[in-house]
Amino acid sequence: MASHGNERLPLCFGGENLSWVPVRDSSSRLAEPLRRDQKFWKEHHNERSSDQEVQKQMRQINLGKKKCKHINTIIHDQQDKIRDICTNPNSKNVLCKNGWDNCFQGPNTYSVTVCLEKPNSQPGKCLYDCTKVEPAKVTVACENGKPVHLDDAIVHVVM
Template identity: 30%
Template structure:
């Protein structure tokens, strides 16, 4: 009887460890996707079209062109630090304490059909960004906040 209880406990422990590993892998996969879609330290407004194509983020799963995408002009470590204490709660999200330059890429009006998605960009200076953090990793870009807002 004691042997069966110990086996059961070991199986339970293994299941907990396995599910934690799967969860963490999922978070890291979402973090990698976040980096691909939103982080580029040297991004400029004139690179929108090329970067959207190069990173293969211009076409949505439904087959349509992605209408907008925002790039944060910072490195991965700086943005990740928002989820590690350099940010503050903002509803369900986290708001950066520091300001970032961002580049917003918008789909050109006459280029709305894949594979011909074409983008123009606008550089915007000094915005606080709003992201979703999971287990210390940014996994979703939710928006930015203007100077007039905190």
């Protein structure tokens, strides 16, 4: 894909656009786009689960976007335990919501926080009602042994 001067053309990967992050490096050029696995960690992982930390993460997710993300789920656990969903032989291979076959439901449960956009939310001032839920089964899409998309988080009642 050709780039002319400072113009940036949309970059596609696996049928989905990568996200351009409006961050400048020391040379004042736009930073490279986040890879799908980096975007997954930015949007869906935070070992801290305080409301303040989750709200801060939601602000960062929406920074520079033209619309607020309507719903987002954040998994509260160590990265290696979440990454394990893609490589654990006990993970269940399930059909993704988009029809692809690269989704896996991990054998373990996690603590998650689900954030829903409030009706009075607007770009630049995105507001959320967030609820911590546990235990939840998590399904992720995997590429090269790494999670790249949170496909589902199902709350299970454990007795």
